[in-house]
Amino acid sequence: MILNINTMRKENRISILLIAMLLVAIVPFSTAQDKKLPNIVVLATGGTIAGSGASATGSSYTAGKVRIGEMIDAVPNIRKLANLTGEQTANVGSQDMNVKVWLILANRINELLAKDDVDGIVITHGTDTQEETAFFLNLTVKSDKPVVMVSAMRSASALSADGPLNLYNGVAVAASPESKGKGVVVVINDVILSAHSVKKMLTTPVHAFQAPEHGQLGTANFGQVEYFHNPHGLHTTQSEFSVEGVKELPRVDIIYGCADVSTDLMELMIKAGAKGIVIAGVGDGNINTGTLEAAKRVTAKGTHVVRASRIPIGQVLIHGEVVDTKWGTVASDELSPQKARIVLMLALQKYGNKMSREKLQELLINY
Numbered sequence: 001m002i003l004n005i006n007t008m009r010k011e012n013r014i015s016i017l018l019i020a021m022l023l024v025a026i027v028p029f030s031t032a033q034d035k036k037l038p039n040i041v042v043l044a045t046g047g048t049i050a051g052s053g054a055s056a057t058g059s060s061y062t063a064g065k066v067r068i069g070e071m072i073d074a075v076p077n078i079r080k081l082a083n084l085t086g087e088q089t090a091n092v093g094s095q096d097m098n099v100k101v102w103l104i105l106a107n108r109i110n111e112l113l114a115k116d117d118v119d120g121i122v123i124t125h126g127t128d129t130q131e132e133t134a135f136f137l138n139l140t141v142k143s144d145k146p147v148v149m150v151s152a153m154r155s156a157s158a159l160s161a162d163g164p165l166n167l168y169n170g171v172a173v174a175a176s177p178e179s180k181g182k183g184v185v186v187v188i189n190d191v192i193l194s195a196h197s198v199k200k201m202l203t204t205p206v207h208a209f210q211a212p213e214h215g216q217l218g219t220a221n222f223g224q225v226e227y228f229h230n231p232h233g234l235h236t237t238q239s240e241f242s243v244e245g246v247k248e249l250p251r252v253d254i255i256y257g258c259a260d261v262s263t264d265l266m267e268l269m270i271k272a273g274a275k276g277i278v279i280a281g282v283g284d285g286n287i288n289t290g291t292l293e294a295a296k297r298v299t300a301k302g303t304h305v306v307r308a309s310r311i312p313i314g315q316v317l318i319h320g321e322v323v324d325t326k327w328g329t330v331a332s333d334e335l336s337p338q339k340a341r342i343v344l345m346l347a348l349q350k351y352g353n354k355m356s357r358e359k360l361q362e363l364l365i366n367y
Contacts, residue, residue, distance in 0.1 A: 038119035038175045040082040041112050042167075044068035045101065045133075046091040047126025049163040051155035059204075061155035063093035063126060071124065071156070075164045081223060082119075082175040094126025094151075097133060099249050099345075105133070106140040106243050113143035120146035120174035124167065127151045127208065130186060131198045135339045138184040138195035138235045139346060139367060140243045146179035147236075149186045149195075153206045162189065162206050169220035176225040183235030185217060192218040194231035196367070199312055199336065212313040213334055233367050241346045250275040250348040252341045255291065257281040257310055263290030266298055266305070276344045278306045279329075280337035285309045285316035292327050299328025302353055304360055308332035308340045318361065330361040343367055 044050065046063050050071060053061030068086035072078060089108060090101045105123065112118045125133055134149050141147055150170035152163030170187040173179050184195040188209050197211035211217075218227035253269040255261070257280055266277055277298070281287045285307035287295075295305045307329050309316050318324060318331040332340040347355055347363050 034083060037080075038082045039117055040084055040120045040122055040171055040174045041118055042068055042072060042084055042086045042122045042124065042171075043089045043105065043108065044071070044086065044091070044124045045089055045094075045097070045105070045126070047094050047124065047130075047151055048155050049124050049126070049150065049152035049166070050091075051093075051152075052157040053155050056157055056159045061157065063155075066156045068124065071163070071167060074156075075168050078168050078171055081168070081171045084171065089123075092126070094128040094130060094133075097126070097129040102133060102136045102140075103243055103246060103248075106137055109137065109147060110140075110142050110244070113141070113145045113147075118145075120179070121148065122167070122170045122174050123147070123149045125149050125151050127153060127188075127200060129338075130209075131195070131200060131336075132338050132342060134184050134186050134195035134198060136342050136346075138233075139239045139241045139342065141184060141236045142239075142242070144181045144237050146174045146176070146182065147184045148174040148179070149184065151186075151188055153188075153204060153208055165222075168223060172223040173220050173225050178225060178227050182217065182227070183231050185231075187220050190219055190221050191216040192220055192225075192227070194233075195235065196231055196233040196339075201312060235367075239367070241350060243346075243349075246349060249345040252276040252278060252345045252348070254278045254280055254337050254341060255287075257287050257291075261288055261291060263288065263294055266291060266294040270298060270303055274303075275348050276304045276306070276341075278308055278332070278337050278341045278344060280308055280310045281316070282310060284314075284320050284322075285331060286321055292322070292329075295329050296327045299357070304344060304348070304355070304357065305329045306332050306340045306344055306360070306364065308335065308337035310337070312336070324357075324361075328357065330357050330364060333365045335364060335367075340364060 050066040051061040051063045052065035148170045150166045186193045186198045193211045197214040202208040253274040315334045316331045
């Protein structure tokens with residue numbers, strides 16, 4: 001039967017248009033249920049990728065304004081890569097990311113990946129603490145299925161927003177069989193970076209994330225995934241850490257090294273409740289003599305102190321300029337202060353006061 005819309009009554013024309021709109025809406029849903037495609041769950045936590053501002057050409061915006069369903073629907077052809085399900089796990093700017101959300105994420109990911117009908121996870125996240133969340137999950141997820149973090153340096157409403165393509169590439173990486181066993185990875189600006197090595201090196205440009213010590217794991221170019229090598233360090237199924245049933249982690253604080261840094265900070269932090277301390281030292285994890293003497297006092301009483309560096313690239317040497325056995329400290333090796341803090345929190349949660357400094361040093365080197 002051929003319908004002539006020009007000769008139809010207005011009501012009938014409206015009805016047919018509504019039916020047509022419904023059919024268009026159903027198409028992506030039907031495509032998303034393709035049994036030939038992998039099943040990927042997208043967990044949203046807010047951040048710039050979900051941000052929106054008043055002006056497309058301004059730098060001001062509010063994080064977490066766009067919900068996960070809207071983000072997925074805004075990316076052309078993304079449902080051709082995988083069957084997608086979205087969950088709004090949290091909704092914060094990543095400067096407000098916290099241990100509570102980390103524990104929720106880790107346990108939810110482990111729950112999902114234990115299912116036969118879930119093949120991978122994508123997490124949308126803000127950029128400020130993305131490397132920390134990625135590293136935490138790298139040590140606490142108990143599956144070799146892909147876990148991919150994506151973010152954006154420009155908000156969803158900004159001119160040339162980078163979030164949609166990052167999300168598209170992130171889903172492609174999670175859907176790729178080659179991503180199995182790679183641990184948690186970050187996909188941004190067409191590159192794949194390991195959770196161990198990824199660092200935010202620049203404040204606002206789209207190429208802010210790099211892996212200066214070990215280089216990028218691979219590339220994700222408009223959905224085309226290629227890996228160059230495997231990640232460094234133990235991760236996921238190789239990790240000895242677990243957060244199953246854990247409600248909180250021991251407090252660990254960071255002292256930022258600088259000229260004439262106050263020498264009473266360490267003991268003040270411990271008095272306030274810190275169970276461990278990380279020093280973001282100068283150069284090779286150095287700190288002034290007064291702070292080292294404070295470290296010697298607190299480590300003698302059982303508090304662990306890790307020497308890291310505020311320098312973004314390079315290792316903190318064990319028994320370098322600072323002889324760790326003299327002061328009771330341990331070296332972070334190539335972990336940044338914020339990542340060393342995560343290892344120390346998880347180690348304290350597992351071992352408590354029974355952990356030796358030798359065991360902590362081994363953990364910092366291996367992860």
